[in-house]
Amino acid sequence: MAEPQEPSGPPRAPSGTHDVLWPESARWEELVSRFARRAQMAGYGLALTPVLEEARLFRRGVGEASEVVTKEMYELTDRGGRHLALRPEGTAPVVRAFVQHRPSVPFKAWYVTPAFRYERPQAGRYRQHHQLGVEALGSDDPDLDVEVVALAAGFYDDLGLRRVELSVNSMGCEADRPTYLSALGRYLQEHASELCQEHQERWVHSPLRVLDCKRPQCRAVTEDAPRMVDFLDEACAAHFARVRAGLDALGIPHRLDPRLVRGLDYYTRTTFEFASPALEGAQNAVGGGGRYDGLAEVIGGPAAPGIGFGIGIERLLLACDAEGCFDPAVPTPDVFVVDVTGGQAARDLCQELRRCGLAAERAFGGRSLKSQLRRADRSGARAAVVVGPAELQAHRVQVKDLRGDRPDREVARAVLAVELVSDLLGGDAGTGAAGGGP
RNA sequence: GUGGCCGUAGCUCAGUUGGUUAGAGCGCCAGGUUGUGGCCCUGGAGGUCGGGGGUUCAAGUCCCCUCGGUCACCCCA
Numbered sequence: 001m002a003e004p005q006e007p008s009g010p011p012r013a014p015s016g017t018h019d020v021l022w023p024e025s026a027r028w029e030e031l032v033s034r035f036a037r038r039a040q041m042a043g044y045g046l047a048l049t050p051v052l053e054e055a056r057l058f059r060r061g062v063g064e065a066s067e068v069v070t071k072e073m074y075e076l077t078d079r080g081g082r083h084l085a086l087r088p089e090g091t092a093p094v095v096r097a098f099v100q101h102r103p104s105v106p107f108k109a110w111y112v113t114p115a116f117r118y119e120r121p122q123a124g125r126y127r128q129h130h131q132l133g134v135e136a137l138g139s140d141d142p143d144l145d146v147e148v149v150a151l152a153a154g155f156y157d158d159l160g161l162r163r164v165e166l167s168v169n170s171m172g173c174e175a176d177r178p179t180y181l182s183a184l185g186r187y188l189q190e191h192a193s194e195l196c197q198e199h200q201e202r203w204v205h206s207p208l209r210v211l212d213c214k215r216p217q218c219r220a221v222t223e224d225a226p227r228m229v230d231f232l233d234e235a236c237a238a239h240f241a242r243v244r245a246g247l248d249a250l251g252i253p254h255r256l257d258p259r260l261v262r263g264l265d266y267y268t269r270t271t272f273e274f275a276s277p278a279l280e281g282a283q284n285a286v287g288g289g290g291r292y293d294g295l296a297e298v299i300g301g302p303a304a305p306g307i308g309f310g311i312g313i314e315r316l317l318l319a320c321d322a323e324g325c326f327d328p329a330v331p332t333p334d335v336f337v338v339d340v341t342g343g344q345a346a347r348d349l350c351q352e353l354r355r356c357g358l359a360a361e362r363a364f365g366g367r368s369l370k371s372q373l374r375r376a377d378r379s380g381a382r383a384a385v386v387v388g389p390a391e392l393q394a395h396r397v398q399v400k401d402l403r404g405d406r407p408d409r410e411v412a413r414a415v416l417a418v419e420l421v422s423d424l425l426g427g428d429a430g431t432g433a434a435g436g437g438p
Numbered sequence: 439g440u441g442g443c444c445g446u447a448g449c450u451c452a453g454u455u456g457g458u459u460a461g462a463g464c465g466c467c468a469g470g471u472u473g474u475g476g477c478c479c480u481g482g483a484g485g486u487c488g489g490g491g492g493u494u495c496a497a498g499u500c501c502c503c504u505c506g507g508u509c510a511c512c513c514c515a
Contacts, residue, residue: 015506067513071439089515115515120439122508124515130515198512212513263514273514285515297482312515340473371468388473402475 007125016119023330027317031330032112034158035132035311039110046132049093051116061092061299063265065206072117074212082357086116088263090310091292092299094135104140116309124283124315133289137309140293142239145252145270147247148307150292151285152274153252155311160325161276164286167257168247168272172232174294180231191221191261203235212258227258236269243268243270266292270307278322279315286319289312332380333361334424336402338372338387345387349397356417358424377402385416389418 012020020028036046046311062069073085088092090113098107112132121127134151136144149166152234156164167414172180188203188210196215201208233238247254254272262271271290279286281376289309296304320326335358339346346362353360361379363372369388376384386398395413399420411419 012506072513111479117514117515120511121506122510125513126515129515134514214511283514287515304466310515315515338474368468370471370475375475377475384475388476390473398474400474408474 004412005116014127016121016125018128018139026330028313031159031317031326032132032311035155036039036110038151038155042147044110044136044151045110047097047111047135048113050307051087051098051112052084052115053087053096055083057092057096057299058085058088059265060303061095061295062151066129066263066265066302068117068263072119073192074116074391080337081416082332087113090131090133091264091266091289091308092295093299094308095137095292095295095306096299098135098137098304098306099296099299101121102302103305105127107137108134109136110134111398112313118386124279124318126314127386130313131310132313133308135306137158137304137306138350140239140269140271140291140305142238142242143246145243145291145307146250148255148289149247149254149272150250151172151244151250152289152311156274156286156316156427159316159320161323162325163278163323164319165277166247166252166272166277167260167275168244168254168270169260170229170232170243170269171271171290172236173260173265174270176231176233176236178226180226180228183226183231186206187225188221208261212261212263213339222259225259229258230255239269260311262288262290266386270295272309274311276315276319276322279319280322283315285312286315288361288398329357332382334358334381335360335385336376336379336381336418337362337385338376339371339385340369340372340386340388341392344364345392349385349387350416353420356421358417358420362373376400383419383420 047169055073058069058073058359059139064070064175068088071093075085076084085101088113092228094109094111110133112130115127115131116128118127119125124425126368128298138146145250149168152398153164153166172378173179185204188207192200195210196213196217197382198215199210199213199218210218211225213219213222227242229237244256246252257273258335260271262273267290269291270287273288275284276286277284291307292304295306296302317326337346337353337360338347339349339362343364343366350360350362361374361381367375369386373384373386382401382403384400384402388398389414391397391410395409396417398408399411399416400408
């Protein structure tokens with residue numbers, strides 16, 4: 001544990017965290033709203049759960065064996081002596097809420113949340129990153145698996161991503177996994193000397209992790225290792241077959257990856273991962289998830305099967321950049337109010353125009369006419385409303401078309417809002433929005 | 439947590455073998471037009487050269503430490 005040293009200079013975002021400011025944040029707004037729309041269309045409602053949870057939730061739920069919990073979790077003791085943790089992932093908290101409140105099933109929820117993992121930061125890997133996800137509890141119907149995977153796949157499609165590759169596997173269940181683990185164990189024992197240095201030591205402790213190892217020695221060994229999919233009992237095999245048939249039926253391309261092992265301990269049966277080959281480097285998983293039929297029980301609740309996924313927003317946006325897609329227009333004001341008579345007119349006009357449904361912007365601080373018009377232009381507003389002494393006197397304003405070549409015109413102040421709504425919003429919007437208190 | 443590379447204005451970057459007051463483009467502000475934006479021209483503001491220590495007559499340039507970024511490992515979103 002490093003001795004913390006007092007940083008110098010003004011405070012900055014901690015290592016591995018980052019700010020998202022305008023206009024980049026406009027992409028986040030659009031991204032989240034598209035996901036929300038898709039989730040709602042499929043019957044998922046928003047779930048908001050605390051960023052802080054009891055640390056034991058993750059120890060038990062995510063698992064003592066997972067590195068996410070053992071090496072990467074942000075833990076703290078609060079003033080009341082409670083042992084808490086910043087959520088390292090999104091599933092366990094939703095399952096905890098499900099167990100705590102027992103909503104009717106199937107319980108289908110979507111979320112957007114920060115997730116915290118103490119790792120060495122690099123591109124696409126942060127100590128605080130953000131995930132979009134869904135969880136569906138209370139049914140083990142394989143068609144639910146298909147629905148969940150299809151939701152994610154459709155979302156990638158929505159963003160214009162064309163190169164996202166879906167891998168699927170089945171991890172089996174409590175009944176058939178021991179048989180597989182002993183078969184895998186026997187195989188690894190025979191080939192232990194051929195494994196990479198790290199796994200020569202560790203294969204006994206976590207044999208499944210060897211399957212995930214990317215070093216050539218381990219890859220060579222696991223190429224012919226026993227595959228979980230060959231050890232599924234009848235029910236699990238049928239379940240997995242139905243899932244794959246469902247994906248085929250919906251036209252969702254996918255590839256069986258018998259070595260797909262996910263790093264969180266709770267997974268059973270269906271697991272899946274979306275990777276973007278457009279992303280350089282190792283951080284190319286843009287989403288992943290699976291079924292967790294034992295999780296609710298593990299954390300002390302009723303038996304309740306479930307499935308879900310998480311999508312990393314930062315990585316997803318990197319993938320969009322790499323593919324050159326999802327570049328939504330940054331919202332701009334409809335109208336920019338220029339006032340060289342002291343500011344009261346701008347104050348009042350902005351309020352009025354906004355009430356009528358127009359996005360109105362202005363300058364502050366008594367700037368020159370030239371300066372205000374320059375800002376109007378750079379704001380991207382389609383029109384400028386100019387108020388000078390003469391206009392003020394005559395109860396009129398000048399309207400300038402900033403994007404086209406329509407000549408300037410004078411409009412009576414009293415009818416300005418109506419005129420602009422008609423001009424800029426196509427005539428029908430905003431008419432009901434006027435009135436009401438300030 | 440291990441190792442490699444990098445850190446100069448808000449942004450993208452120049453800065454010669456260590457050598458006067460550290461530069462450019464973009465952006466920002468103002469002026470060129472006593473009331474008219476974009477294009478153009480002129481000027482201005484803005485830098486503890488990431489931070490600290492050391493070597494030296496002299497450090498943005500060299501050394502050490504540290505912080506941050508980045509890449510690989512690891513892990514995963």
